[in-house]
Amino acid sequence: MEKTNNKYYLIIIILLAFILVYLTMMTIKEEKEIGPENTTTVIVNDGKQITNDEYEYKEDLLQLGYSVNEVEKIEKLFTKDEVKNSLLNEKYKNLIGFKESEYFDIDNLSRYQKYFDKNEYNEKEAVLYVEIGLDYEFYTNTNPSKVEDGKLILVNKYNYISENYDADLEKLGDGYGKGSLNKEAAGYFRQMVDAAKEDGITLKSVSAYRSYSSQKNIYNNYVKRDGQTKADTYSARPGHSEHNTGLAVDINTASTSKHFENTKEYEWLINNSYKYGFILRYPEDKMFITGYKFEPWHYRYFGIETATKLHEMNVTYEEYLVMIR
Numbered sequence: 335m336e337k338t339n340n341k342y343y344l345i346i347i348i349l350l351a352f353i354l355v356y357l358t359m360m361t362i363k364e365e366k367e368i369g370p371e372n373t374t375t376v377i378v379n380d381g382k383q384i385t386n387d388e389y390e391y392k393e394d395l396l397q398l399g400y401s402v403n404e405v406e407k408i409e410k411l412f413t414k415d416e417v418k419n420s421l422l423n424e425k426y427k428n429l430i431g432f433k434e435s436e437y438f439d440i441d442n443l444s445r446y447q448k449y450f451d452k453n454e455y456n457e458k459e460a461v462l463y464v465e466i467g468l469d470y471e472f473y474t475n476t477n478p479s480k481v482e483d484g485k486l487i488l489v490n491k492y493n494y495i496s497e498n499y500d501a502d503l504e505k506l507g508d509g510y511g512k513g514s515l516n517k518e519a520a521g522y523f524r525q526m527v528d529a530a531k532e533d534g535i536t537l538k539s540v541s542a543y544r545s546y547s548s549q550k551n552i553y554n555n556y557v558k559r560d561g562q563t564k565a566d567t568y569s570a571r572p573g574h575s576e577h578n579t580g581l582a583v584d585i586n587t588a589s590t591s592k593h594f595e596n597t598k599e600y601e602w603l604i605n606n607s608y609k610y611g612f613i614l615r616y617p618e619d620k621m622f623i624t625g626y627k628f629e630p631w632h633y634r635y636f637g638i639e640t641a642t643k644l645h646e647m648n649v650t651y652e653e654y655l656v657m658i659r
């Protein structure tokens with residue numbers, strides 16, 4: 335009987351020894367992984383406690399002024415490299431909101447924050463508008479348009495074509511109004527005018543292609559009359575006008591006082607022009623994006639495919655270009 339008891343004691347002692355060795359090994363392993371200096375517990379303002387053993391930059395972010403919740407979100411939303419390279423120099427108070435935008439680019443973070451602080455937009459809008467480049471004043475940060483984009487060329491107050499741009503023109507011809515358009519655009523313009531006629535709608539061009547030099551004259555005359563600031567709201571600087579590309583046409587009028595937006599011709603164009611590749615380019619309430627007040631008469635040719643997408647998405651071409659990239 336005694337011998338059996340001794341045997342049990344021995345087994346228990348051996349088991350305890352194993353457990354002790356195992357626990358010691360685990361402790362050593364843990365210390366190696368975390369490192370003693372990283373196991374501190376940080377108590378932040380709101381009384382919450384946080385140990386930084388699972389996240390390398392937690393303490394840095396807390397010191398920048400992010401809350402515990404924000405730090406947890408940052409940990410989920412950003413890689414360690416992103417935090418290390420872009421987030422440790424200053425606090426971006428709307429960081430989490432900006433990151434919710436699908437157009438977010440970590441390199442533009444400080445531009446987002448500046449633009450957000452200066453304007454009344456929400457974080458997602460701020461990201462989109464900065465990606466368009468709207469945080470630069472019109473006619474600053476300008477670049478040559480990409481001529482290789484063909485009929486999809488972007489021409490606005492940030493992008494311009496040169497004096498030598500080849501618009502590949504064709505006269506619109508009798509019954510279609512004044513001027514010339516790019517060959518492809520001219521063909522579709524005539525188709526559109528013919529289709530409108532069948533619906534009892536009369537459309538004609540009052541202004542189509544304008545050369546660089548004629549744009550220069552027009553713009554300079556407006557500047558003389560109204561001053562540059564005002565002229566810039568309704569007339570483009572040379573090279574910055576879509577009319578210089580042969581891809582834009584003013585239909586029936588080019589005057590705000592005519593209230594083309596109240597006509598059945600305008601309604602027809604809004605519902606049908608995209609089917610022929612044309613889109614209202616300067617809609618109401620988008621001046622901060624396009625740089626132009628509402629021009630119900632100005633239509634831009636993009637081709638049926640892109641015009642249809644723009645129509646369906648109901649966005650300006652500037653917004654569209656960010657959304658599809």
Ligand SMILES: [Zn+2]
Nearest residue numbers: 582583584632
């Ligand atoms: Zn126009």
